[in-house]
Amino acid sequence: MTFIHLLITQFIAHTLADYYFQNDRLANQKNQLGFRSSFLKYHFIIVTALSFLLSFQTSFWWVALLIGSTHYIIDGTKPYINRSRILGKYAFFIDQNLHLLIILVLTWIYASGKPSMPWVPIIWPMELSMVILCGMLILKPANILIKEIFKFYEISVPGTGDLPNAGKLIGLVERILVFTFIVIGEFQAVGFLIAAKSILRFKNEDASKSEYVLIGTLLSFGIAIFLGLITMTLIRS
Structure with missing residues (x-):
């Protein structure tokens, strides 16, 4: 699997986790409560699991864990951004761009090494x-x-x-x-x-x-x- 293909599958994982594996009510709960949200820890698990599964590589586990952890921190601090007079209106764009940038950087670092063979043949x-x-x-x-x-x-x-x-x-x-x-x-x-x-x-x-x-x-x-x-x-x- 090439770096670009791996990056695309990671973007698919992010899209599934952030848009399809949570409804508007749960998303609003995270935005308002941050670290106090009861759903945030489950969101962390979903993000990490999807990132790992859609990498199709066992050695990707540490990257998936980092992606999930940074996702948790960004979503947990988002209420503070929402309440900011200066940054509040940019909250959604800051949140998404940070997630995508982290995925890009971590995937590039992983692909620059020696990725393991996929556990499922990428046909x-x-x-x-x-x-x-x-x-x-x-x-x-x-x-x-x-x-x-x-x-x-x-x-x-x-x-x-x-x-x-x-x-x-x-x-x-x-x-x-x-x-x-x-x-x-x-x-x-x-x-x-x-x-x-x-x-x-x-x-x-x-x-x-x-x-x-x-x-x-x-x-x-x-x-x-x-x-x-x-x-x-x-x-x-």
């Missing part, structure tokens, strides 16, 4: 792992990222009579479609999808709602296009 290509990672990122993590960007710029949701969570579902579907179209090289279909959504969603006379929808749409499409281009480039390289 799938690195490109498949990248598709899996990006496919995971365009779902729940993308929703959370968009919400945090709105919070950062203090963009409030305008009053609306739309169905609850309808916008979130539309965003999920559109990102899946855009990502798929980009990966298979059907760029015309992406343009058609953008045009179709513009016709369907921007007939409202409420300027604030139109701007809110426009920002959300641009962020949603931008994330899907960015991840799609990265995946397509890796597949075709």
Whole structure:
């Protein structure tokens, strides 16, 4: 397993642990209570276990333990960042960038040595792992990222009579479609999808709602296009 492939699998482990193996209630509990959160210790175990398992190498145990331990410390101190007048609005971005930077550095240090042979033969290509990672990122993590960007710029949701969570579902579907179209090289279909959504969603006379929808749409499409281009480039390289 190459360094890049190992790094991708570690990013998959992080995405699973931070976004799919905890719900909003548990995440909010950690953000508010930090080290006093009853879930934090279980989160540490989940992070460490997933990191170790998705390395597919027995000698990776110490790296997984370090990743889990630093994750525990960062999440435990996050409430202090949240309450900071200066850093509070950057809390989500500081948290995630620290996690990813630590994973990158520790994985590089490990790969620079002499990794052991995987306990499971890695028969799938690195490109498949990248598709899996990006496919995971365009779902729940993308929703959370968009919400945090709105919070950062203090963009409030305008009053609306739309169905609850309808916008979130539309965003999920559109990102899946855009990502798929980009990966298979059907760029015309992406343009058609953008045009179709513009016709369907921007007939409202409420300027604030139109701007809110426009920002959300641009962020949603931008994330899907960015991840799609990265995946397509890796597949075709």
